[in-house]
Amino acid sequence: MTSQKIKQAALVLFAEKGYDATTLSEIADKTGIKKPSIYAHYPGKMELFLDIVDFVTETYRAAWTDALEKSIDLAPDERLEFIFFAISSYYITNRTYLSFLVRLWLFPPVDCEDKALLPLQELSETHIKNIAAIFKQGMAEKIFALDSPEEMAKAYFCLLDGYSSRVIRYPKFDFNYQKAISIFCKSMLLT
Amino acid sequence: MTSQKIKQAALVLFAEKGYDATTLSEIADKTGIKKPSIYAHYPGKMELFLDIVDFVTETYRAAWTDALEKSIDLAPDERLEFIFFAISSYYITNRTYLSFLVRLWLFPPVDCEDKALLPLQELSETHIKNIAAIFKQGMAEKIFALDSPEEMAKAYFCLLDGYSSRVIRYPKFDFNYQKAISIFCKSMLLT
DNA sequence: GTCTATATTGCGATAGAC
DNA sequence: GTCTATCGCAATATAGAC
Numbered sequence: 001m002t003s004q005k006i007k008q009a010a011l012v013l014f015a016e017k018g019y020d021a022t023t024l025s026e027i028a029d030k031t032g033i034k035k036p037s038i039y040a041h042y043p044g045k046m047e048l049f050l051d052i053v054d055f056v057t058e059t060y061r062a063a064w065t066d067a068l069e070k071s072i073d074l075a076p077d078e079r080l081e082f083i084f085f086a087i088s089s090y091y092i093t094n095r096t097y098l099s100f101l102v103r104l105w106l107f108p109p110v111d112c113e114d115k116a117l118l119p120l121q122e123l124s125e126t127h128i129k130n131i132a133a134i135f136k137q138g139m140a141e142k143i144f145a146l147d148s149p150e151e152m153a154k155a156y157f158c159l160l161d162g163y164s165s166r167v168i169r170y171p172k173f174d175f176n177y178q179k180a181i182s183i184f185c186k187s188m189l190l191t
Numbered sequence: 192m193t194s195q196k197i198k199q200a201a202l203v204l205f206a207e208k209g210y211d212a213t214t215l216s217e218i219a220d221k222t223g224i225k226k227p228s229i230y231a232h233y234p235g236k237m238e239l240f241l242d243i244v245d246f247v248t249e250t251y252r253a254a255w256t257d258a259l260e261k262s263i264d265l266a267p268d269e270r271l272e273f274i275f276f277a278i279s280s281y282y283i284t285n286r287t288y289l290s291f292l293v294r295l296w297l298f299p300p301v302d303c304e305d306k307a308l309l310p311l312q313e314l315s316e317t318h319i320k321n322i323a324a325i326f327k328q329g330m331a332e333k334i335f336a337l338d339s340p341e342e343m344a345k346a347y348f349c350l351l352d353g354y355s356s357r358v359i360r361y362p363k364f365d366f367n368y369q370k371a372i373s374i375f376c377k378s379m380l381l382t
Numbered sequence: 383g384t385c386t387a388t389a390t391t392g393c394g395a396t397a398g399a400c
Numbered sequence: 401g402t403c404t405a406t407c408g409c410a411a412t413a414t415a416g417a418c
Binding site: 383384385386387388389390391392393394395396397398399400 | 401402403404405406407408409410411412413414415416417418
């Protein structure tokens with residue numbers, strides 16, 4: 001399907017250069033067609049972009065759903081580590097998706113800010129509630145020291161966001177930043 | 192000085208919309224002059240941008256120099272916390288600079304990537320060496336558990352980068368993410 | 383669905399009067 | 401140094417043949 005090839009080509013370019021710096025000519029070249037042919041598949045550049053937003057957001061949603069399901073029987077501390085490893089693995093193995101998502105998250109195109117960002121914001125809120133619930137459970141089970149679960153969840157995402165930034169910035173990333181989450185998780189344990 | 196007013200106007204627009212989406216017309220409007228007048232002060236859009244890169248990078252360098260100097264007599268654990276607070280304060284009180292810097296750091300304009308990024312990369316390497324040295328000192332003084340100072344420094348920056356991302360994304364940021372660094376620092380202490 | 387040709391707009395940059 | 405007027409170009413998007 002040509003529309004899929006267009007989408008893949010555009011995704012890479014949007015991730016690398018951003019929405020504004022990517023032209024339809026480049027997308028057409030990378031796809032192996034001529035520029036006007038794109039309009040047979042998408043109404044315009046923005047619609048193509050928003051289609052990719054949906055697609056990439058879904059892969060991210062799926063990674064989270066998978067991580068939450070697979071870790072459901074683990075103890076809270078182990079579960080937090082498992083999820084961090086799972087999501088950071090998603091980042092490392094899908095660098096193009098990661099760049100696209102972080103670009104969208106921090107610096108969305110000005111003329112579609114609300115539209116493109118809404119599903120990602122909802123996703124983010126769900127994740128923070130899920131992580132807060134795990135912290136809460138850990139505190140109830142007296143595995144973690146008592147604290148605000150919401151604050152702890154935000155600190156958790158602080159670390160995860162930093163991880164994603166460094167994956168983007170350092171191509172020869174050595175992945176040992178995962179040490180950070182180990183320290184973080186262990187430090188909350190009541191010993 | 193008109194060139195300073197141009198620079199300030201352009202800085203805000205580049206930070207909010209990015210290099211590609213910002214036009215010289217907008218910069219001129221915001222400055223209160225007409226578009227061609229910009230060329231009396233700067234050779235072109237890119238030169239204006241690179242001038243701002245230098246300016247903002249210098250404010251960031253100054254914030255780090257200040258934080259390092261003021262904390263020189265503190266114990267390693269307290270010093271790491273002090274520096275984190277100092278730099279995160281710089282982020283919070285200079286959100287425009289922060290957006291500009293993070294945008295440049297993660298997604299530089301494609302046609303000036305090396306030129307614009309080099310000073311920031313050098314700065315980043317210096318900072319990581321400085322932080323690693325503090326970790327090393329803490330280990331030598333048997334305040335911290337033995338570990339790789341470089342790895343610990345990277346984990347430290349992981350947290351700091353995540354902090355900056357969240358300052359950008361959440362305007363009503365409640366600042367309690369600083370809890371993260373407290374946990375992080377305390378967890379390394381030999382108790 | 384794909385193409386060539388073209389319309390149309392807005393960009394960065396320049397010329398030249400004041 | 402600032403302006404009006406304009407150039408040259410590249411961008412999104414459209415028309416219409418095949």
